[in-house]
Amino acid sequence: MRTVKAGLIGLGTIGTGVARLLLEEGDSLARKVGVRIELKRIADVNPARRRALPMPAGVFTTSADRVITDPEIEIAIELIGGLHPAKEIVLTALRNGKHVVTANKALLATYGSELFETALKHQRCISFEASVGGGIPIISAIRDGFVANKIESVFGIVNGTTNYILTQMTLANKPYEQALAEAQRNGYAERDPHADVSGLDSTHKLAILARLCFDVDVDYTKIYREGIDHVFLEDIQDAKSLGYTLKLLAIGKKRGGAVELRVHPTLLPDTHPLSAVSGVFNAICVNGNWVGETMLYGRGAGQQPTTSAVVADIVDVALGRAQATFLNARCFRRKARPAKVVDMEDVTCRYFLRFTVVDKPGVLAQISGVLGKEMISIAAVVQPERFEGNLAPLVLMTHPAPERSVRRALRKIDKLKVVRAKSRLLRVEG
Amino acid sequence: MRTVKAGLIGLGTIGTGVARLLLEEGDSLARKVGVRIELKRIADVNPARRRALPMPAGVFTTSADRVITDPEIEIAIELIGGLHPAKEIVLTALRNGKHVVTANKALLATYGSELFETALKHQRCISFEASVGGGIPIISAIRDGFVANKIESVFGIVNGTTNYILTQMTLANKPYEQALAEAQRNGYAERDPHADVSGLDSTHKLAILARLCFDVDVDYTKIYREGIDHVFLEDIQDAKSLGYTLKLLAIGKKRGGAVELRVHPTLLPDTHPLSAVSGVFNAICVNGNWVGETMLYGRGAGQQPTTSAVVADIVDVALGRAQATFLNARCFRRKARPAKVVDMEDVTCRYFLRFTVVDKPGVLAQISGVLGKEMISIAAVVQPERFEGNLAPLVLMTHPAPERSVRRALRKIDKLKVVRAKSRLLRVEG
Numbered sequence: 006m007r008t009v010k011a012g013l014i015g016l017g018t019i020g021t022g023v024a025r026l027l028l029e030e031g032d033s034l035a036r037k038v039g040v041r042i043e044l045k046r047i048a049d050v051n052p053a054r055r056r057a058l059p060m061p062a063g064v065f066t067t068s069a070d071r072v073i074t075d076p077e078i079e080i081a082i083e084l085i086g087g088l089h090p091a092k093e094i095v096l097t098a099l100r101n102g103k104h105v106v107t108a109n110k111a112l113l114a115t116y117g118s119e120l121f122e123t124a125l126k127h128q129r130c131i132s133f134e135a136s137v138g139g140g141i142p143i144i145s146a147i148r149d150g151f152v153a154n155k156i157e158s159v160f161g162i163v164n165g166t167t168n169y170i171l172t173q174m175t176l177a178n179k180p181y182e183q184a185l186a187e188a189q190r191n192g193y194a195e196r197d198p199h200a201d202v203s204g205l206d207s208t209h210k211l212a213i214l215a216r217l218c219f220d221v222d223v224d225y226t227k228i229y230r231e232g233i234d235h236v237f238l239e240d241i242q243d244a245k246s247l248g249y250t251l252k253l254l255a256i257g258k259k260r261g262g263a264v265e266l267r268v269h270p271t272l273l274p275d276t277h278p279l280s281a282v283s284g285v286f287n288a289i290c291v292n293g294n295w296v297g298e299t300m301l302y303g304r305g306a307g308q309q310p311t312t313s314a315v316v317a318d319i320v321d322v323a324l325g326r327a328q329a330t331f332l333n334a335r336c337f338r339r340k341a342r343p344a345k346v347v348d349m350e351d352v353t354c355r356y357f358l359r360f361t362v363v364d365k366p367g368v369l370a371q372i373s374g375v376l377g378k379e380m381i382s383i384a385a386v387v388q389p390e391r392f393e394g395n396l397a398p399l400v401l402m403t404h405p406a407p408e409r410s411v412r413r414a415l416r417k418i419d420k421l422k423v424v425r426a427k428s429r430l431l432r433v434e435g
Numbered sequence: 436m437r438t439v440k441a442g443l444i445g446l447g448t449i450g451t452g453v454a455r456l457l458l459e460e461g462d463s464l465a466r467k468v469g470v471r472i473e474l475k476r477i478a479d480v481n482p483a484r485r486r487a488l489p490m491p492a493g494v495f496t497t498s499a500d501r502v503i504t505d506p507e508i509e510i511a512i513e514l515i516g517g518l519h520p521a522k523e524i525v526l527t528a529l530r531n532g533k534h535v536v537t538a539n540k541a542l543l544a545t546y547g548s549e550l551f552e553t554a555l556k557h558q559r560c561i562s563f564e565a566s567v568g569g570g571i572p573i574i575s576a577i578r579d580g581f582v583a584n585k586i587e588s589v590f591g592i593v594n595g596t597t598n599y600i601l602t603q604m605t606l607a608n609k610p611y612e613q614a615l616a617e618a619q620r621n622g623y624a625e626r627d628p629h630a631d632v633s634g635l636d637s638t639h640k641l642a643i644l645a646r647l648c649f650d651v652d653v654d655y656t657k658i659y660r661e662g663i664d665h666v667f668l669e670d671i672q673d674a675k676s677l678g679y680t681l682k683l684l685a686i687g688k689k690r691g692g693a694v695e696l697r698v699h700p701t702l703l704p705d706t707h708p709l710s711a712v713s714g715v716f717n718a719i720c721v722n723g724n725w726v727g728e729t730m731l732y733g734r735g736a737g738q739q740p741t742t743s744a745v746v747a748d749i750v751d752v753a754l755g756r757a758q759a760t761f762l763n764a765r766c767f768r769r770k771a772r773p774a775k776v777v778d779m780e781d782v783t784c785r786y787f788l789r790f791t792v793v794d795k796p797g798v799l800a801q802i803s804g805v806l807g808k809e810m811i812s813i814a815a816v817v818q819p820e821r822f823e824g825n826l827a828p829l830v831l832m833t834h835p836a837p838e839r840s841v842r843r844a845l846r847k848i849d850k851l852k853v854v855r856a857k858s859r860l861l862r863v864e865g
Binding site for chain 1: 580742
């Protein structure tokens, strides 16, 4: 049986999982796939981390260089995360003729084109199944399984931390701060939760998905982004009473020669398959012109599922499959065209609007009058029984309308005398 | 750009879809994946079928031989379905050095080992993504995406016809015959619906999934099988009142050195992701020791999704990836070990039991007495208000129990004087 030598950089949670799988289950994996993966070297700056592993002598090093300069090593597995020195390590590995496997979504969203270009120049590949959706094989599904399709849209729950928090808010009626604190206690949220709750992590993943789906190079900072840190319990409760579930979605849609790319809290009908995705699970819907509607569901983060995805990539490279894809696919080729991202004001969707109004006759007429002038059509009206003094909430669901008109209408409505707080806007899909 | 020549046998619904995609969208597909697929020849016994296609002169033939003996053709796409002459065509194609792409689940379930052995002997591959789950990339997910995992279970809805019928029964309260007739009118069921409604088609697909998941050769006729042709509206209604949804599931579970393989109507909690899978959609759950719980969802049949899967396979072969997998993976190698299938009486699960009883005191005591003697523990009791004369239904949900004990108990219960009809048994999962 052929043996392929690999080197691992970064013994954090994922790195330890990958090392454990290859060291402990490597024999059975080799019998199953017909090629043996030898973990020749493992590098981490912190030597204490090797202790958890049944590692043969001589495998461990504190220097990444000893992995990426070793001429015997064919595959470099980058699992240190962050932008630097991950970028430099990946570039050096590629220049030294190694294929790269990585789970680093921030790196790929930030420097993707440069890294892919370097890989192609050296006829090596970069595999990154674990960068989106944890153990869900979403990258290979889009790249290979749905290859015959023109992808029309891709959208889903790609961040487990925020989905855990929203699930707690929805099922247990906990306010945001309490749900976040609980997520932190259970290890589902970082001490500094900014990257997750602000939607930043989801924009990284959406940039990667958009490259595969729409064959464009995306600057993730251009993606419209709203996190969950300003989601109120009332948003969720009012949505529920209308038969909707609130989720943080990453949404990509083809719009002629441009793409809609946005990350924001979104209301979905309770019957939508994404509405049932709870806790730290992720799920991604892909719609193609031949395959129609699809969804892939699974654990979106954590040591075990992410290890599953990283090792799948390693096998893919060891069998030579990843190279056949990467070196031929247009979306990785030099000078992928930059994405023309639709301005958020030009997006059209349905809206959930909540106004805080004085409880007296004629209020609905005033508000609906403004909406009518902007040609925004109302689909449903609810007045939840939740008074504060003489103020009451008023909830409207609209038919599809351009965001520009809706924002303009809200600016006018917020100036009405009967409206006593900034109005709330949430977008609806499905 | 490299060109790979392919030949298509069978211009039915799927064949026409594949031909259309390759003829009409072949250029853009080639630019996307970096290899051109030329449909050199299309064979069908019925020359009238070519009419729907913008086919260049000289491509069409009525003889499959002109495809599988053409030395220029590298990929033979078998889409005639059925066992014969599909088997002979595939064998000849392989012997003539062609790779084979097929959607033929009956063929693979019946002659899989012989076909795979022949392929390996000639160092060619057989790709069959479209044989299970239509457009859902479930074969490649299990074979490649979850390759790092020991698969613990695979189960799901793999037949769109029966799921359409059950969905109609559930949502519109239509009895079986009416829902079947409607499915036939809408083209979702064949005029002779036996293969679908009897569960036969699901056993074919389960045999294919079990080979990939558990690395065994399955005789599909050994799979326990109950179709939906004896599902009553009351089954669905009583399940609903307990918070369960009835689905026809194909279930495979690893049990030490053996495997549990069964196809039968199954009650799932309403909160289970499979419960929300409606109409002609399919969804398959795979549980692995690293990835945990996953689900893949999409259209399970029909021209467009199946075409998507067939063309994905063709690209996979054209890029050389399919070969790298097939020729190395243990599950396709000669003499895959025959599956040791757990006897249905040795399966343990939860049960839904419905008895038709005389409406008088002491009946529950008698029935629960028999169950108690067999060590079957009751989890819930419901008496739906649905009297017929002095007879009433009595519904019990059990805790997990061996099927052998449950069947023995039912034989005893059916002899009780207070029980007036054959008792109903349905299995519960999730």
